[in-house]
Amino acid sequence: MKRFLMASAATLTTVIAAIMATSACWWFMYQPEEPKSLREE
Amino acid sequence: MPLLQKISNKFAEKVSTELKYDNDKQEVIAYGTFALLQMILSIALVVVFGLVFKVLVEALIVSFAGSILRKYSGGVHSSSPMICVVVGTVVCVAFGVLTKIEFLTQFYVVLGLTVAVFILAYVIIYKLAPIASKSKPISDKKKVRMKRGSIVVLSVYLLTGGGLFTLYLLTKNENFLNYVFCLSLGTLWQVFTLTKFGEVVLGGLDKFLSRFIKA
Numbered sequence: 411m412k413r414f415l416m417a418s419a420a421t422l423t424t425v426i427a428a429i430m431a432t433s434a435c436w437w438f439m440y441q442p443e444e445p446k447s448l449r450e451e
Numbered sequence: 452m453p454l455l456q457k458i459s460n461k462f463a464e465k466v467s468t469e470l471k472y473d474n475d476k477q478e479v480i481a482y483g484t485f486a487l488l489q490m491i492l493s494i495a496l497v498v499v500f501g502l503v504f505k506v507l508v509e510a511l512i513v514s515f516a517g518s519i520l521r522k523y524s525g526g527v528h529s530s531s532p533m534i535c536v537v538v539g540t541v542v543c544v545a546f547g548v549l550t551k552i553e554f555l556t557q558f559y560v561v562l563g564l565t566v567a568v569f570i571l572a573y574v575i576i577y578k579l580a581p582i583a584s585k586s587k588p589i590s591d592k593k594k595v596r597m598k599r600g601s602i603v604v605l606s607v608y609l610l611t612g613g614g615l616f617t618l619y620l621l622t623k624n625e626n627f628l629n630y631v632f633c634l635s636l637g638t639l640w641q642v643f644t645l646t647k648f649g650e651v652v653l654g655g656l657d658k659f660l661s662r663f664i665k666a
Contacts, residue, residue, distance in 0.1 A: 416469045423463075423483030424476075430486050433522040433597075440535035441528045442456060442485050444587045445478035 455492070455532045459485035489532055496540040506547030508626075509633045514543040516608065516637025523600035524580035525589070526644035529657045533664045538656065546636040550629040558619070561632050565612055568635040569605070572642045576601045579645045608638055 431448035452460075463481035466472070472480070494514070501510035517539075529535040550556055581597035583589040589597065612631045619627035643649040 413469065416466045419462075419484075420466050420470060420472070420476075420480055423480045423487060425483070426486050427479045427483030430482065440489065440530075440532040441584045441586045442482065442532075445475065445482050447475040447479060448482070449588070 453532045493536050497543050500544045509547035509550050510543040512633040513546045513637040516634050517641040520604050520641045523597045525582035527650045527653050528584050534660045556628050561628050565635045568639045572638050575642045582645050
């Protein structure tokens with residue numbers, strides 16, 4: 411059960427990170443450092 | 452390191468250890484977790500203060516209008532997540548409160564404001580969007596996509612505004628005028644953060660607030 415919840419959380423946050431990577435900014439005004447693996451180079 | 456970021460990093464570390472993910476994946480999970488937490492906190496504060504000041508719907512319209520456009524156009528950033536959330540909440544609720552001023556929500560005032568805001572918004576977005584940040588650089592190819600996306604979102608807002616005006620004229624329900632007013636203000640705020648003037652003003656505000664807000 412714990413593993414399932416962790417995997418679900420990992421999937422959700424990865425999807426959100428991917429959405430952030432395709433945008434210029436996210437929500438309000440603070441932008442954390444974008445991971446290199448998500449950068450479009 | 453900001454508190455939200457510490458929480459996100461700790462959570463990502465726990466998940467990655469459990470699922471045996473590498474560092475790259477852990478970073479991505481931390482990034483996504485942070486985004487989710489910040490969004491939840493931002494919306495929650497707008498809801499709470501929107502309810503306190505009895506402008507919940509109006510404040511949420513300002514918040515979503517600005518944020519959705521921001522996804523494509525970027526803009527100036529604050530130095531910490533808490534300053535970001537505080538400024539964003541204050542702006543959204545304050546703009547919502549403006550709808551209580553009867554003069555400002557007269558039909559011709561709202562119409563004039565909406566026309567002015569959208570003309571300004573199209574010009575500024577065409578010239579300046581998207582604005583990248585050091586933490587999130589944007590490639591040239593992506594800039595073209597983001598600019599196009601910004602113009603599409605703005606056009607959707609314009610159509611939505613037109614629809615709301617039409618609904619007002621048909622029903623004489625003043626709430627529709629309030630919603631257009633908020634849509635215009637949310638757009639105006641977001642466009643303001645794209646300008647040099649916005650950068651100077653918000654930079655100064657950020658510097659002032661960072662003396663009191665450390666997280």
